[in-house]
Amino acid sequence: MSAALPSEIPILIAGGGTVGLTLSLLLSRFGVPSLLVERHPGTAMLPKARSINARSMEIFRQIGVEEDIRANSPEGFAGTTIWVESLAGKEIARRHSSRAQAASAAASSVRGALCSQDLLEPVLRRHAEEQPAGALRFNVELADFFIDADGVTAMLRDRVDGTPHIVRARYLVAADGARSPVRERLGLKRTGRPNIYDSVNIHCRADLRALVVHRPASLYYVEQPTLRGTFLTIDGGTRWGFLIHSLTQYGFTPETLTPDRCVAMIRQAAGLPDLAVEVLGISFWQASAMVTERFRVGSVFLAGDAAHETTPSGGFGMNIGIQDAQNLAWKLAAVLGGQAAPALLDSYEAERLPAAQLTVQATLDNMLSLGRTEKQDKAQLPRAQYLNELGLIFGILYDSAAVVPDGTPVPRIDDPVTQYVASARPGARAPHLSLERGGKEVSTIDLFGGGFVLLAGPQGEAWRAAAQAQQGIVPLALVLGQDVHDPGGGWTEAYGADPDGAVLVRPDGYVGWRCPALPKAPAAALRHALDRLLGREA
CATH class of the missing domain: 3.40.30.120 (Glutaredoxin)
Structure with a gap:
């Protein structure tokens, strides 16, 4: 091992992505020692998720990382989505998200941000490593673990030299992604719709400033009979993501989508046949909408994509994972600090599982309404709820033993996805x-x-x-x-x-x-x- 590892730790976190790093920061804020292990050598290499909603930014403000995140966010691009025939061509439609308008401003003093995951995670890692209570070890994987009545015995392995290490933890939190080895080891099932469509994210460098300076947006949906893709704003200038949906239905495969072919498709979508394009990375993936049947087994908790996998439509996957971490961190701290009984930890699943089910279904409905799960010859605009999900962002209600009801009724709303009614009713x-x-x-x-x-x-x-x-x-x-x-x-x-x-x-x-x-x-x-x-x- 490149650095000494403890033999005992209150909290072991498996996974060093956004959710694991956020949990490490939150636990440190409560003074709870933790050890985070991540099998990869560093944080995300590709942009991946970019949208941080206002609720998550509230959390980041509270733990002191908001300003550093905003320093990595392009100004003026959030809040608008545009449909075009090409970036240089005709605009088909545009939508202004209620998330960036007066309704959101009335709900929170904090606004959301655009910050790609390859920029966000280094910020979180740097802040987490500055905390004396939290230890981070990359290139170290959780090879196996055993649960007993008093905690978890974990077998760690250094992926560079193969050195094994055994650590004893009171609790293990699995923030190890949609393919979570911890979830598989526990034998937990998932419900929902797997593998809805196949996609590719192309991370590229191309100077598109002249095409977007007059109409800044976070997403540019390109609608062509032979190509349906999306430009994802990263820096609003020369660094972009390009997402192609339903690859196989348009005749593409991972084998045939070479870097040269990616360059040709980006030029086609931009409407500039001579555009200089540098491909920085290519990532193939399947979109799914799945929720794990349980978020806790004994001393093991699941958070983030290990617990719930959303479609990207609406940008909720990373955000509900951040809020998992916040919900779990204070409860672990209260139990370990002797302020709460272990029964408090049961409320994590009671609160976050229903929230995940509602959110995952909403992202699925968003995706289906976009019409990008199958080949289309013309543009299809999404349902009205898409990008207007104030209810999901601010209005999630908890009903658990960690809430003391006061007998007042739940606020009446017609649409829990879009409508938010501010309330201090317990559980809100x-x-x-x-x-x-x-x-x-x-x-x-x-x-x-x-x-x-x-x-x-x-x-x-x-x-x-x-x-x-x-x-x-x-x-x-x-x-x-x-x-x-x-x-x-x-x-x-x-x-x-x-x-x-x-x-x-x-x-x-x-x-x-x-x-x-x-x-x-x-x-x-x-x-x-x-x-x-x-x-x-x-």
Whole structure:
């Protein structure tokens, strides 16, 4: 081994992609030691996923990597999708995503970003390696593992010199991709639609600035009778992805799609027969829409593509994996820190499995509506929900033992994919509300992510002592009008609480408990809520 590995570690993470790296960062933030192993020598070599939605960027802001991600994002290209006969030719249609418009701005103080995976992962890796609690080892694979009542014994192998190593972990998190060896080793089945269509991603260098400067977009769908492909914006200038859908139906195979043939197709799609093109990488893959039957087996958890595989339509695959990591990290930290009972970990699957099912189905419906799973002679515009999925981004609701219901009904909406109704009902993401702290404007989103937060109304001073009585479990209690100010007076409506009420927000930014009015014994009420939420009630 190139660097010494521990023989014991609380958390072993298998997989060093976006999800594994995010989990490492989150665990370090909670002070939980972890070891991440990745069989490849480094992070992603190809652009792969690019779209980071606002919910994921909220998480990245909370862990201090937002600015570095935005530094690798092309400005002005997000939010628009254009259909063309060729980049130099006639425009067929365009769509402006609600994600980049006023509806999203009202839902969050944070906007989404375009950042290709080959640029995102080095940022996450650098920040993760700076954390003393998290160790990262690339070129090291998880060769095998055994589960017992007290944890996992893992056999690691250095892929350079073959050196074996045994490590004992309390928990193993499999973030090892759609072909997850851990999932296969556990014998878990998946449901959904596998191998819907075959595709190729071509990473290329070509100067397309003159063709896009007047109409910046994140996606350019090219619609031709003999070629249907998509230009994927990476830097908005000279570096692009080109995605070809349903290869075999158009007569292409991996064997015949040589670099020279790729150059010819990119020129055809651009509408410039003499365009200078350099092929940087070619990746063949199958699109699937699958959800694993279980996200937990004993001390092993599945996250990201190991747990759910989406089609790329809508850009949700990477994002729901990031949110898996956030959901799981604080629960592992609470259990390992003795604040929660092990039963809390059951809520990971209870919350994230339904979220994955809803999201995977939405991406499948998006893909089918695009008409790119079979040969088409003319353009087909997608369903109205495509790129307008505010409900999926902000409106996922949790129903588990880690949520204490308050008896209020679920907000009524017609379409859970597109519609988002801000609510502080337990199980919902805590709403964005503009506040003032220390003379500066802040969002409620900026208050969350580091631990439990008890947010109380302007007449809720008694909640401060109630939080202090919880032995550090609620490290932050904020009273409106004292610690933070509500200049717009939106607290009561946004959070559904009286001036003396309070809302308990979990470390992942979801409302865990709401007490609309001050009870006679607030400390006892808060303690009881925490006992239920943290699985300690029994």
